[in-house]
Amino acid sequence: MLMIFGIPGPLLFGQLLLGLINGAFYAMLSLGLAVIFGMLNIINFAHGALFMMGAFASWMLLQYAGIGYFPSLIVAPLIIGAFGVVLERTIISRLYHLDHLYGLLLTFGLALVIQGLFRNYYGSSGLPYRIPDILQGATNVGFMYLPNYRAWVVLAALVVCLATWAIIEKTPLGATLRAATENAPLVQAFGVNVPRVITLTYGGGVALAAFAGVLAAPIYSVNPNMGDNFINTVFAVVVIGGMGSIMGSIVTGFALGVIEGLTKVFYPQASATVVFLVMVIVLLTLPHGLFGRRA
Amino acid sequence: MTISRRTLLGTATAAAALPLVRPRAQSAPTIKIGVLNDMSGPYMNTGGPTSIVCAKQALEDFGVSGKGLNVEVINADHQNKPDLAVSIARQWFDRDGVDMLLDVPTSSVALAVQSVVREKNKVYLNSGAASSDLTGKACSPNFIHWTYDTYMLARSTGGAMVKAGGDSWYFLTADYAFGKQLQADTTALVQASGGKVAGYSTYPFPGTSDFSSFLVQAQSSGAKVLGLCNAGADTVNSIKQAREFGINQTMKVAALLMFVTDVHALGLDVSQGLNLTESFYWDLNDRTRAFTDRVKPKTPNNWPNMVHAGCYSATLHYLKTVADMGAAEAKKSGIATVARMKKMPVEDDCFGKTTIREDGRNLTNAYLFEVKKPSESKGPWDYFKLVATTPGDEAYRPLGEGHCEFIGKA
Numbered sequence: 020m021l022m023i024f025g026i027p028g029p030l031l032f033g034q035l036l037l038g039l040i041n042g043a044f045y046a047m048l049s050l051g052l053a054v055i056f057g058m059l060n061i062i063n064f065a066h067g068a069l070f071m072m073g074a075f076a077s078w079m080l081l082q083y084a085g086i087g088y089f090p091s092l093i094v095a096p097l098i099i100g101a102f103g104v105v106l107e108r109t110i111i112s113r114l115y116h117l118d119h120l121y122g123l124l125l126t127f128g129l130a131l132v133i134q135g136l137f138r139n140y141y142g143s144s145g146l147p148y149r150i151p152d153i154l155q156g157a158t159n160v161g162f163m164y165l166p167n168y169r170a171w172v173v174l175a176a177l178v179v180c181l182a183t184w185a186i187i188e189k190t191p192l193g194a195t196l197r198a199a200t201e202n203a204p205l206v207q208a209f210g211v212n213v214p215r216v217i218t219l220t221y222g223g224g225v226a227l228a229a230f231a232g233v234l235a236a237p238i239y240s241v242n243p244n245m246g247d248n249f250i251n252t253v254f255a256v257v258v259i260g261g262m263g264s265i266m267g268s269i270v271t272g273f274a275l276g277v278i279e280g281l282t283k284v285f286y287p288q289a290s291a292t293v294v295f296l297v298m299v300i301v302l303l304t305l306p307h308g309l310f311g312r313r314a
Numbered sequence: 315m316t317i318s319r320r321t322l323l324g325t326a327t328a329a330a331a332l333p334l335v336r337p338r339a340q341s342a343p344t345i346k347i348g349v350l351n352d353m354s355g356p357y358m359n360t361g362g363p364t365s366i367v368c369a370k371q372a373l374e375d376f377g378v379s380g381k382g383l384n385v386e387v388i389n390a391d392h393q394n395k396p397d398l399a400v401s402i403a404r405q406w407f408d409r410d411g412v413d414m415l416l417d418v419p420t421s422s423v424a425l426a427v428q429s430v431v432r433e434k435n436k437v438y439l440n441s442g443a444a445s446s447d448l449t450g451k452a453c454s455p456n457f458i459h460w461t462y463d464t465y466m467l468a469r470s471t472g473g474a475m476v477k478a479g480g481d482s483w484y485f486l487t488a489d490y491a492f493g494k495q496l497q498a499d500t501t502a503l504v505q506a507s508g509g510k511v512a513g514y515s516t517y518p519f520p521g522t523s524d525f526s527s528f529l530v531q532a533q534s535s536g537a538k539v540l541g542l543c544n545a546g547a548d549t550v551n552s553i554k555q556a557r558e559f560g561i562n563q564t565m566k567v568a569a570l571l572m573f574v575t576d577v578h579a580l581g582l583d584v585s586q587g588l589n590l591t592e593s594f595y596w597d598l599n600d601r602t603r604a605f606t607d608r609v610k611p612k613t614p615n616n617w618p619n620m621v622h623a624g625c626y627s628a629t630l631h632y633l634k635t636v637a638d639m640g641a642a643e644a645k646k647s648g649i650a651t652v653a654r655m656k657k658m659p660v661e662d663d664c665f666g667k668t669t670i671r672e673d674g675r676n677l678t679n680a681y682l683f684e685v686k687k688p689s690e691s692k693g694p695w696d697y698f699k700l701v702a703t704t705p706g707d708e709a710y711r712p713l714g715e716g717h718c719e720f721i722g723k724a
Contacts, residue, residue, distance in 0.1 A: 033530045041524055135354075142616055143358035145550055147581035150558070157560050163530055166558045238558070239523050240550045240579055244355065248523040283515075283527035288489055290527075291518040 029162035034280045036160075040169045042276020043176035044231055048249055049256040049268040050180055051227035054187070057263030058200045058220045061111060061122040066253070067246025068130040069225050072099050073232020074241045075137060078148050088151040088237070092175075095233045096226035103225025107218050130246075137243035145240025172234050179230060180269045187265055196220060252279075255298045261311020271309060342641045344384040347629065348412040350399060350427070351419050351442055353391035356520055356547040359575045359616050361419045361442045365625040367612045369416055372629035375608070381637050388412070394520060396426035403427050407434040413645055414439060414632055417625050421445035421492035431456050436648040437655075439632060441624030444545070444571060445495040446711055449675045453718035456648040458655065458674045461624030462593050464492070465711040467570050468499040470591040470680040470704055472541070475568045476507045480539035484532040484565075485514035486525065486552055487543040493519065496543040496570055512537035519544070525552045529559050538565060545571045550579045557584055573619040577697045582688040585697075590685070593678035594623035594664050595698050605663040617695045623664035628676075630662050631655060668706055673718040677706030 048070060055063045076095035080086040086094060106129070114121050154168040187193040199206045199213050207213045232245075239245050256275055260267030275294050282293040301309060349369055351361040366389050378385045388410070392399035399418070406412035407430070415431055418424045419442025431438040431454065438457045440448060446465040448457065483504050487493040493516070501511050512535040515528035529552070532540050540561060542552055549572055556567055569576075572590040596606035596617055605626070609618055618626075635655045636644040644651045656670045670676045683698035691697065713721065 027534065030531065030534050033534075034527050037526045037530065040526070138354060138358070143354065143356060143362070143547060144360070144575055144579035145547055147579065147584065149581075149583070157558075164533070164560050166560075168558065169526075238555065240547060240554060242547060242579075244547070245523065248521055280527055283517075284531070287515050287517055287528065291521050 031281075031284065033163035034284050035277055036163065036165065037169075038277035038280020039273060040173055040276070041279060042273035043173045044235060044249065044272075045253055045256050045276050046180050046269045046272025047176050047227060047231040047234075048253040049260065049272050050183055050265065051224040051231075052253060052257050053260070053263055053265055053268040054183070054227070055221055055224040056257070057265070058196060059111075059115075059217055060119065060200075061114075061126065061221075062119055063224070064123055064127040064250070065106075065130040065133065066126075066224075066228050067250030068133040069099060069103065069246075070228040070232040070235070070249065071137065071243060071246040072102070072133065073229030074148075074236040074239075074245060075141075075232075076229065077233040077236050078146055078241045081148070088233075092230065092233050096229040099229035099232075100222040100226030104218055104222040106225075107221040111221070112214070112218070130250075134243050134246070141243060143242055143244060145242030145245075148236040148241050150237040168237060172238070175234060176231075179227070183227065184265050184269065252294050255294045259298050259301045259308055261308025264308065264310040267308060267310025342382055342384055343645055344386055344411075345414070345633075345636055345641055345644065346406075346410065346412045347385065347387045347414045347416055347632075348403075348406045348410075349387060349389040349416045349625070350392050350402060350406075351389070351417040352394055353389070355394055357394065357419050357442070357545065359579070360546050360573050360619060361417055361621050361625075362616075364609075364613045364616050364618060364622045365417045365442070367609055368618060368622045368626035369629045371605075371609050371612075372626045372633065376630055376633045376637075378633065383633070383637060383641060385633065392418070392420070392423055394420045394423060396423045399423045400426050400430055403430045404434075407431075407436055413437060413648075416440075416628060417442045417621070419443050419621065420490075421448075421495065422490045424448060425452050425491055428452055428454050428457060431648065434648075437632065437651050438648075439628040441628055442621045444492050446499060446716070447491070447495060449671075449673045450711070450716035450718060453673050453716070453720065455674075455720050456652055458628070458652060458670055458676055460628045460676045461620050461678060462591075462680070463675075463710065464496040464499045464571075466593075466680050466704075466709045467496065467591050468503045469709065470682050470702075471568055471570050471589055472500045472503050473507075474589055474682055474702065475539050475566060476504060476509055478566075480566055480568070481507075481509035482537040483509065483511050483539045483541050483568075484535045484537035485511065485541045485543050486528050486532060487514055487516045488519040488545070488548060489516045490519050492545065493543040497541070500541055500543070500570060519548070522548065523551055525555050526559065529556055529561055533559065533561055533564060539568050540565045541568045541570055542572075543570055546573075546576065547579075550576050553580060553588070554584055573621065574695065574697055575616060575619050577685055578617075578695065582686060582691055582697065585685045586687045588685045589682060589701065591680050591682050592620040593680055594618075594620040595681060595683065595700075596695065597698070598681070598700070601663040601666070627660075627662045627664045631658070631660050634658065671710075671713060673713060673716055673721055675710055675713075675716075677710060679706050680704040680709035 073095050077091040080091045150168045154171050157164050157166045199216050203213045256271050260271035282290045349366050352358050390402045414437040418440050421443045424443030440459050441461045444464045446463040449459050485497045487497045577585050660668045665678050682702040684701050
């Protein structure tokens with residue numbers, strides 16, 4: 020059997036693939052954070068809670084309205100995105116003229132309140148959500164047994180990430196967005212409603228988190244703490260990729276998933292810390308992150 | 315009306331002196347029970363608010379007010395952090411006058427609190443934690459381990475797997491006291507019956523929700539049984555993901571610690587056919603059903619599992635003992651109270667008759683269950699079929715093998 024660093028080859032390839040799958044979640048979540056930070060200058064600590072709400076929304080849609088997985092991939096992000104718009108309009112928008120730290124504190128508090136409410140009603144063990152029938156089962160890809168659903172997650176995540184990047188970097192709408200963050204008064208003078216652009220951007224970032232939540236629902240149990248496990252790692256991803264860099268967060272998300280996957284083979288106990296180790300090294304050598312622009 | 319400075323001072327002094335007078339006016343001192351568990355994290359449903367409900371149910375069933383006792387139940391969230399739990403316990407004993415510490419899941423936390431209780435000479439009745447060290451290396455005369463432990467789980471669930479031909483194991487282990495102890499106890503059992511351990515993965519706790527890497531490693535090890543040395547939400551996630559990766563086609567999954575609450579979270583179509591061990595199930599007999607009917611209205615979404623039932627049973631027996639020896643006497647010495655508890659006969663609706671061994675081990679029966687198929691389940695929470703019963707005196711580690719230091723010295 021092929022051996023690489025004393026580890027059987029198939030096992031190593033398997034871990035690389037699994038790392039990529041986790042990376043897909045990191046990429047989608049950090050992308051939403053990067054968009055919100057880049058456009059609004061808000062460090063959105065409520066992102067994990069909104070991700071969790073996405074998963075819960077899909078569970079509730081199925082439970083109470085009989086709406087299945089695929090429709091809820093679209094409906095759940097819309098609902099949670101709308102919730103994000105309300106949050107931004109009523110609460111977050113009041114802090115734009117203050118220091119970053121206030122936004123961070125506010126969204127952190129919001130996250131605690133949202134999680135507490137869900138915990139109060141649904142407990143912490145989680146709720147079951149079935150993998151849709153069409154994606155049940157697994158395929159033998161030679162070196163491992165790949166569940167069809169996980170393959171679908173990577174595919175869906177890649178498509179959504181690239182589409183978001185394209186919208187922001189390549190379309191007139193994205194150009195307006197970027198201009199509005201660069202110089203809001205000037206863009207407003209051209210007749211663009213800047214506060215509305217900002218609100219919609221926040222809603223979009225939140226919808227991305229909710230979309231990731233729906234994808235995660237069948238893999239993890241739908242529980243109020245599910246965002247917690249991701250949010251710290253995802254912040255590290257954003258910092259490593261360079262705050263506010265869209266492509267940076269996508270690439271870094273996938274890459275860190277892979278690094279974490281490899282750590283699980285060589286020294287599993289460190290798998291929760293390796294991301295932060297990378298963060299320290301990157302910050303020491305490249306303070307603006309791998310893809311960040313110099314201020 | 316004008317208020318002079320003198321009247322004001324007089325009133326203030328009287329008000330300040332009031333708390334000093336009040337305790338003397340009451341006939342019996344207040345017994346305080348502190349429920350210390352996970353109110354927000356992965357073990358919230360296996361213990362959490364339902365443990366408090368069950369402890370209070372014991373007060374009601376015992377009829378504290380009719381027996382002239384003043385009993386108060388308070389609680390706190392230890393967030394699975396040993397350091398936090400130790401400081402809460404100290405504060406409870408020093409400032410709030412807590413007499414008995416109840417539940418305390420998460421073995422690392424349970425072990426950390428042990429020495430504080432002993433130092434302050436209070437009573438410690440543990441229902442939620444699993445580590446068999448609590449009545450072994452880390453035993454204490456102030457302590458009773460009420461509901462279950464890692465040795466009993468390994469013997470019951472692990473023993474059934476080995477008997478069914480599972481002679482090679484791979485462990486997926488939460489990296490803290492409980493996971494390691496459960497793995498050690500199960501390893502000993504597997505090796506004693508001629509089996510072997512093909513390998514293990516130890517993952518960081520808490521904070522791991524994706525187990526796929528470890529599951530793939532387990533699969534490639536060629537072992538016949540995947541032993542899950544974890545609990546709560548971690549067990550739920552690992553079983554769900556094991557199924558996703560088709561592990562259940564090549565290996566048998568042994569959930570070494572799994573509660574009815576976890577089965578509820580997983581759903582029967584994922585968990586059907588699994589073997590697990592509990593010392594209590596709500597549908598065991600008329601008495602357990604009657605108990606469940608009493609507490610159900612207070613915790614409708616989370617029916618009692620063995621940990622919750624243990625909190626009820628332990629509190630009830632503690633109250634009987636306190637009533638027997640007198641509240642003032644019971645408050646004086648934790649060691650004396652625990653010694654009396656060990657002598658008194660234990661009986662309640664949840665566990666029937668049990669005995670408490672001198673090392674503090676409550677000898678409950680171990681019931682091996684199989685999770686029902688969705689088609690076999692007749693109603694809400696109808697999840698288990700009873701497969702085998704190990705009587706209490708055989709279910710636990712023999713007294714001599716625990717090496718508890720105070721045995722024979724008292």
